[in-house]
Amino acid sequence: MLKKKVIFTFSSENVEKPVTYQLIKKYDLWVNILQAKFKPNLGGKLVLELKGSKPQIKEGLDFVRQLGVKVEFLEQEVIWDEKKCVDCGACVAICSTGVISLDKITYKLKFDYEKCIVCGNCVEACPLGAIKVTF
Amino acid sequence: MTVKKTYKEINERIKKGEAVVVSAEEIIPIVEKKGIEKATEEVDVVTTGTFGPMCSSGAIINFGHSDPPIRMQKVWLNDVEAYAGLAAVDVYLGATQLSESKGMAYGGAHVIEDLISGKKIKLKAISQGTDCYPRREIETYITKESINQAILFNPRNSYQNYNVAVNTSHRKIYTYMGILLPEMGNANYSTSGQLSPLLNDPKFMTIGIGTRIFLGGAQGYIVWEGTQFYPQLLKTEGGKRIYKGGTLAVIGNLKEMSPDFIRAAFFKGYGVSLLIGIGVPIPILNSEIMKYVAVKDEDIYTEIVDYSFPRLKKPSLGWVNYKQLREGMINIRGKDIPTSPLSSYAKAREIALKLKAEILKGNFLLQEPIQKLPKKGEFKPLLEIR
Numbered sequence A: 001m002l003k004k005k006v007i008f009t010f011s012s013e014n015v016e017k018p019v020t021y022q023l024i025k026k027y028d029l030w031v032n033i034l035q036a037k038f039k040p041n042l043g044g045k046l047v048l049e050l051k052g053s054k055p056q057i058k059e060g061l062d063f064v065r066q067l068g069v070k071v072e073f074l075e076q077e078v079i080w081d082e083k084k085c086v087d088c089g090a091c092v093a094i095c096s097t098g099v100i101s102l103d104k105i106t107y108k109l110k111f112d113y114e115k116c117i118v119c120g121n122c123v124e125a126c127p128l129g130a131i132k133v134t135f
Numbered sequence B: 001m002t003v004k005k006t007y008k009e010i011n012e013r014i015k016k017g018e019a020v021v022v023s024a025e026e027i028i029p030i031v032e033k034k035g036i037e038k039a040t041e042e043v044d045v046v047t048t049g050t051f052g053p054m055c056s057s058g059a060i061i062n063f064g065h066s067d068p069p070i071r072m073q074k075v076w077l078n079d080v081e082a083y084a085g086l087a088a089v090d091v092y093l094g095a096t097q098l099s100e101s102k103g104m105a106y107g108g109a110h111v112i113e114d115l116i117s118g119k120k121i122k123l124k125a126i127s128q129g130t131d132c133y134p135r136r137e138i139e140t141y142i143t144k145e146s147i148n149q150a151i152l153f154n155p156r157n158s159y160q161n162y163n164v165a166v167n168t169s170h171r172k173i174y175t176y177m178g179i180l181l182p183e184m185g186n187a188n189y190s191t192s193g194q195l196s197p198l199l200n201d202p203k204f205m206t207i208g209i210g211t212r213i214f215l216g217g218a219q220g221y222i223v224w225e226g227t228q229f230y231p232q233l234l235k236t237e238g239g240k241r242i243y244k245g246g247t248l249a250v251i252g253n254l255k256e257m258s259p260d261f262i263r264a265a266f267f268k269g270y271g272v273s274l275l276i277g278i279g280v281p282i283p284i285l286n287s288e289i290m291k292y293v294a295v296k297d298e299d300i301y302t303e304i305v306d307y308s309f310p311r312l313k314k315p316s317l318g319w320v321n322y323k324q325l326r327e328g329m330i331n332i333r334g335k336d337i338p339t340s341p342l343s344s345y346a347k348a349r350e351i352a353l354k355l356k357a358e359i360l361k362g363n364f365l366l367q368e369p370i371q372k373l374p375k376k377g378e379f380k381p382l383l384e385i386r
Helices: A019-025 A054-066 A121-125 B007-015 B027-042 B108-116 B287-293 B322-327 B345-360
Strands: A002-010 A030-039 A043-052 A070-073 A078-080 A100-102 A109-111 A131-133 B021-023 B045-047 B050-053 B058-062 B074-077 B080-086 B090-094 B103-107 B121-126 B137-142 B149-157 B164-166 B173-175 B178-180 B187-189 B212-215 B218-225 B230-237 B240-245 B248-253 B262-267 B271-279 B281-283 B301-306 B316-321 B329-332 B335-341
Touching: A002 A054, A019 A030, A019 A043, A019 A054, A043 A054, A054 A070, A078 A109, A121 A131, A121 B178, B021 B027, B021 B345, B027 B287, B045 B345, B050 B345, B058 B108, B074 B090, B080 B108, B090 B108, B103 B108, B103 B262, B103 B271, B108 B121, B108 B262, B108 B271, B149 B271, B164 B178, B187 B322, B212 B248, B212 B345, B240 B301, B271 B345, B281 B287, B316 B322, B316 B329, B322 B329, B322 B335
Parallel strands: B021 B045, B164 B301, B187 B335
Antiparallel strands: A002 A043, A002 A070, A030 A043, A078 A131, A100 A109, B045 B281, B050 B271, B058 B090, B058 B149, B074 B080, B074 B121, B080 B090, B121 B137, B149 B248, B164 B187, B173 B178, B212 B218, B212 B271, B218 B248, B230 B240, B262 B271, B301 B316, B329 B335
16 A cells, blocks of 8 residues: 655646546545645646555556646655754644654754645744745 | 862863863763762863844944945845944844835845845945035945944843743734744744753853853854843742843854854744854853753743733743753643744754864863843833823
């Protein structure tokens, strides 16, 4: 079993397609919707967590791409600029899913991207502008 | 036999490369193992460090004179106004002053960081013109190389201890203690605890006017007590004595500082502040001084304060120590609340160790204060008199 967090970007042409339904029904994937932002007829974004075997996920994502939906993996969407960061920790407690922590020995920041749901709390809490989320 | 040392003896040992210097963290296991007396005998200096937002900061800048000359009456640096009511080409640029074009996202602190980093800064000044200073406006660019002086002079830095901020209201609030989530969703604090300069010498036995310090990557000095200085014992909690209100006024050459240890910060919904790295060396002159530098996070208490109450006196929700805060979770009224520091413990440690290395190399000698800081301070409210 593999777990992947993905972002689907829809355009006005493919926004009506029942992507989530097909991923569950046809590809037998376990789907958890983390975030969804849509504008009727204009397009939108969907953040999902997918669970399934490696071939299932691959085939499911190929199907989504064939519909013209842009597929990105979530790891690429949260950008932490370590050079700008001073390891203050202002982003730690505000993180809604415990992605960010301070190492108990070095007191430097650690990011566990697996847990991230791209809520954006850390972005507005960072005094250095060192975290960016493109969603 | 109680050990007594002088500044002169310690400096001699530093010069000979014989001094024993450790950080305020490293001294803890030494004292635990050897005891206060033996540790006092063996250790000459303990270095402290802090790196956090210090709003009461700014820079004195002298631009040099243009030809024809101008008596600058209003001055902007990258659209951030600097106070120009000082002679002709001197200004004071406050860290929290906001940009007139970029608003809250850019301010005096950013200008200071950009200046240190060697960037070009846009200078605009206007004047009414006089016979001796005929010019009425100027627009040009400056860098740290082009100007005569850039002196960091901060009226209140290195707060001894600070509140833990929580929010009991139903809405998210934006404060100088960061973003506070509703229903006590998080708790923010801002002190380096056992590494913090003024918590390691809470009675100001060695820290005074003239003390040489690490300031933003350069060597600076303590020049006065900080504003709102209140060094008195506040109260006792869990058998521990609580000092809270000590502050320092500090000065140093901005041109020698490094963006590694002085950085602009932006607190959403509040504004701009300056993150400053300060390290103070504490000479171990006697065992009483050693007793204080051996302080541990679990012995330092601070007050939990409800920042949703928009008045001067905010409700207290109890006391907590820095060990609990640093573990990442505290319990208030039966609720577990995740904690966040606003000051970087990693940087504080880096500063204490860098200061230690500089002393060991003989590049940093200890300066005995030329005057002690006052024993008492006043923390008066501002009254509205009609």
